[in-house]
Amino acid sequence: MLERLKEGLQAAIRRILSASTIDEQLIKDFVKDAQRALLQADVNVKLVLELSSKIEKRALSESPPPGLSRKDYIIKILYDELINILGTERKIDLPTNKVNVILLMGIQGSGKTLVAAKLARYLRKRGYKVGLVCTDTFRPGALVQLRTYAKDVGVEVFGDEKFKDSIKVAVEGVRYFRGKENVIIVDTAGRHKEEKGLLDEMRHISSKINPTLTLLVIDGTIGQQSYVQAEAFHKTVNVGGIIVTKLDGAAKGGGALTAAAATGAKVIFIGIGERVDDLEAFSPTRFVGRLLGLGDIKALVERARELEIEADEKKVKRIISGKMTIDDLYYQLEQVKKMGSLRKVLELIPGLSSSIPAEGLEELDVKMKKWKNIILSMTKVERENPEILNSSRIGRMARGSGTSEKEVKDMLSKYRQTKAIMKASKGRKMRQLLKRMATT
Numbered sequence: 246m247l248e249r250l251k252e253g254l255q256a257a258i259r260r261i262l263s264a265s266t267i268d269e270q271l272i273k274d275f276v277k278d279a280q281r282a283l284l285q286a287d288v289n290v291k292l293v294l295e296l297s298s299k300i301e302k303r304a305l306s307e308s309p310p311p312g313l314s315r316k317d318y319i320i321k322i323l324y325d326e327l328i329n330i331l332g333t334e335r336k337i338d339l340p341t342n343k344v345n346v347i348l349l350m351g352i353q354g355s356g357k358t359l360v361a362a363k364l365a366r367y368l369r370k371r372g373y374k375v376g377l378v379c380t381d382t383f384r385p386g387a388l389v390q391l392r393t394y395a396k397d398v399g400v401e402v403f404g405d406e407k408f409k410d411s412i413k414v415a416v417e418g419v420r421y422f423r424g425k426e427n428v429i430i431v432d433t434a435g436r437h438k439e440e441k442g443l444l445d446e447m448r449h450i451s452s453k454i455n456p457t458l459t460l461l462v463i464d465g466t467i468g469q470q471s472y473v474q475a476e477a478f479h480k481t482v483n484v485g486g487i488i489v490t491k492l493d494g495a496a497k498g499g500g501a502l503t504a505a506a507a508t509g510a511k512v513i514f515i516g517i518g519e520r521v522d523d524l525e526a527f528s529p530t531r532f533v534g535r536l537l538g539l540g541d542i543k544a545l546v547e548r549a550r551e552l553e554i555e556a557d558e559k560k561v562k563r564i565i566s567g568k569m570t571i572d573d574l575y576y577q578l579e580q581v582k583k584m585g586s587l588r589k590v591l592e593l594i595p596g597l598s599s600s601i602p603a604e605g606l607e608e609l610d611v612k613m614k615k616w617k618n619i620i621l622s623m624t625k626v627e628r629e630n631p632e633i634l635n636s637s638r639i640g641r642m643a644r645g646s647g648t649s650e651k652e653v654k655d656m657l658s659k660y661r662q663t664k665a666i667m668k669a670s671k672g673r674k675m676r677q678l679l680k681r682m683a684t685t
Contacts, residue, residue, distance in 0.1 A: 249285055347430045394521060461510065465489045
């Protein structure tokens with residue numbers, strides 16, 4: 246997620262942590278590094294300059310509290326100021342004893358239809374009964390697309406390709422689900438060239454169905470243009486929250502998030518992939534913690550629970566403490582594909598996202614299937630005590646798993662490397678401090 250921004254901010258942090266002494270020039274260089282990273286992520290120039298000025302002023306004038314080093318305090322200032330520009334956290338809390346109507350709006354191409362299914366999935370897992378209404382009579386195939394997504398989620402879709410009046414479809418759809426479901430998600434049309442017509446349509450639909458919550462879906466790849474979109478919709482219909490999509494590969498994601506937050510409407514969710522489970526409640530504190538390479542064990546465990554995986558928090562803590570076993574490695578490999586990709590899992594674990602290069606993660610993803618077979622070919626004793634493995638045992642494992650001895654040795658090497666990284670990073674004061682902040 247936002248790899249270039251992460252790399253830039255983490256480089257700024259490394260400059261501070263590796264310095265022998267902290268002086269004015271070092272602080273100025275640190276601020277310039279952070280400034281450059283934010284500008285490359287398409288964050289508004291004025292906002293970046295204001296942020297840089299605040300960080301520099303605080304870093305030069307404020308003294309750290311007792312027990313906290315000046316290095317640690319400077320990083321905390323960066324953390325605090327980044328959170329400030331992203332706004333406060335807002336959660337969806339819908340009553341279950343009444344019908345809640347959620348209106349989704351957005352320009353064509355923002356990923357709104359997929360978001361409708363993702364949101365249905367998210368709410369269903371929290372005990373809500375959900376129905377979907379497709380009012381997009383503008384785009385051919387919109388209803389078929391929504392029904393395809395909804396089938397995976399297990400929810401019903403109201404719509405008819407013969408209908409041309411989107412307002413009538415919205416009213417009929419809400420009436421159809423009222424009394425059957427306690428959340429009705431209304432997916433609307435989007436278009437590029439007819440913005441005024443789109444805004445008028447949203448105004449009419451909103452006035453007719455009187456939504457409990459109106460959410461604006463914005464494509465994270467458009468960067469600072471998010472502000473223009475959000476402002477236009479906000480002036481037309483009272484936007485209760487924003488969902489920023491496509492952040493898994495968006496170079497301009499920083500611009501989209503900060504611009505959306507600047508409208509005054511809270512960013513409630515972020516889309517981090519193409520699967521129906523790839524919708525994440527947006528927490529500025531946890532998001533910034535991950536940007537700075539702190540990880541987010543809480544998010545890792547929550548994601549696993551949402552996917553109906555029996556996540557074992559003790560195993561996760563054991564891995565991070567440097568006491569990882571081969572069985573723990575196998576457990577993680579089993580969960581990775583269910584959770585999306587190895588990159589998404591590792592970026593949630595402190596130390597790993599910044600310690601393993603991108604090409605290394607891609608290579609690991611390819612090799613995971615072979616590694617699982619290799620581990621399955623090991624005896625229980627070998628998994629618990631991998632140090633007993635000799636050439637004879639490695640040969641047997643290679644034959645049993647259909648791999649080569651070199652691939653077996655490679656798996657063992659990566660296991661030891663990951664274990665060593667975890668063990669080496671567990672005692673770092675800075676990481677511990679910011680990890681605590683990231684989970685509060």
